[in-house]
Amino acid sequence: MLSMKTFLISFNKFFNILFFRIFGVKNIGALPGCDGYRKLVKFDTERGRYLDYSILEEIRLLKEQKKKPTRDMLEKRDEIIIESYNKGMSYKEMAKLFSLTDRGIRNIAKKYNLKIRNGNEQYCINKNFFKSWTNEMAWVLGMVITDGHLSANTSPSFSISQKDIKILLKIRCLFESNHPLREPTKTTTSTILTIGSKEMVEDLKKLGLTPRKSLVIKFPDVPKEYLPHFIRGVIDGDGWVKKEGSVMNITSGSKDFAESLMKIFIGWGLNSEIRTQVTKKGTIIYRVWVIGYYSVWKLSTIIYENCGDLFVVSKREKMEKHHERISRVYDKLIKLKDFREIKYYLMYNT
Structure with missing residues (x-):
């Protein structure tokens, strides 16, 4: 007899896969616990292309059951990683989304002959900012x-x-x-x-x-x-x-x-x-x-x-809390020449 935990995992897997197949990747963010996938879809959507991200959920569920994904599943995952990598997603972000280490992402990039980029190449910056005074x-x-x-x-x-x-x-x-x-x-x-x-x-x-x-x-x-x-x-x-x-x-x-x-x-x-x-x-x-x-x-x-x-x-x-009062006093003082006038003004206006 199946334990309740095994039943829930199997049911969750069936439901998620069915949901993906019927409604497509645009609704992936509606699933519980899929904030990372929602972020990934948004990243890809901005560039006008959708991929089948349901494979990521399938792999995640297999790992929860301590089972290994098939080679075909890993190739589909790698396709998404390559797409994200080429679009400039950071190693740290990809590692989190795909449940891999930073080195794991680099190994996949090396496997498919992708350019191993410096961590800062994904960001733009005006490197001349401190070269001249402004x-x-x-x-x-x-x-x-x-x-x-x-x-x-x-x-x-x-x-x-x-x-x-x-x-x-x-x-x-x-x-x-x-x-x-x-x-x-x-x-x-x-x-x-x-x-x-x-x-x-x-x-x-x-x-x-x-x-x-x-x-x-x-x-x-x-x-x-x-x-x-x-x-x-x-x-x-x-x-x-x-x-x-x-x-x-x-x-x-x-x-x-x-x-x-x-x-x-x-x-x-x-x-x-x-x-x-x-x-x-x-x-x-x-x-x-x-x-x-x-x-x-x-x-x-x-x-x-x-x-x-x-x-x-x-x-x-x-x-600048006392700007108006000090400005008023200052403007008046510079017009006064007699010390007694200055003393009298300060006594009654400050």
Whole structure:
């Protein structure tokens, strides 16, 4: 007598195959537990062609029963894998959909004399992005220096992490890229954009970035006209603004970077200082502060000029919270010449 488990597996197999044969591949996503197949069908549909994906379900059901699929079934599966491979589907995505390892996909590609591609060849990217200075390049560089990570091993890459996914989407758009975003996990709270490009990594090295940069990063030689955009990127990456808009600070593990940043702020007429903090591991952390409503507001007038939509909204809103009041007072003060008039105005208008 058949056990209930065996009966359910057999019935499920019969029902699924019947469903495929009658309704066709377009309805494959309606089956329970077929999210992966639905994704595969969508991938193929965008290119205007359908294949018979029912063989994938048949193979899956055989594996559940610890039975081996026939050679004919595997050849049909390989046909789908080849089609997906030629259309640019990633190794990782195919491995998940076809219940194979990354090496298994590569072996099939080798078996049918397909070009073994680099993992990054499926993605497009403007590799010249960091070669010349622009407002956009300066902003992204500030983000990479503060919130980025550089890997220069056998597979050179760099990544940027952000809690605000909209920022990464803007950066990806500037890169003219279709690289995927890695969503937060149980152990991380940020979304990550990783770009695998040896050429871009080399360009970032020329600009002063290095692996494990946090404690040794030097302030890059940024042209004066792009400095506000670079500083905006630094603040968007590692800056913190108090809710009331009274103070702003940037945290860095590099003394050189922190001191250079403070000199720029002072040069812009801002009230700025550096405060240090020692971590439990004995590492010195440097916090560059901009202190006072006026200084924070003045900083915002500098870094948000001609910035388009390239900024973290919440930080800009905090920095510009008292924009109207400070602007009104500032416009009045520059017209007053007598100290007593200035004192009287500040007493009753601030």
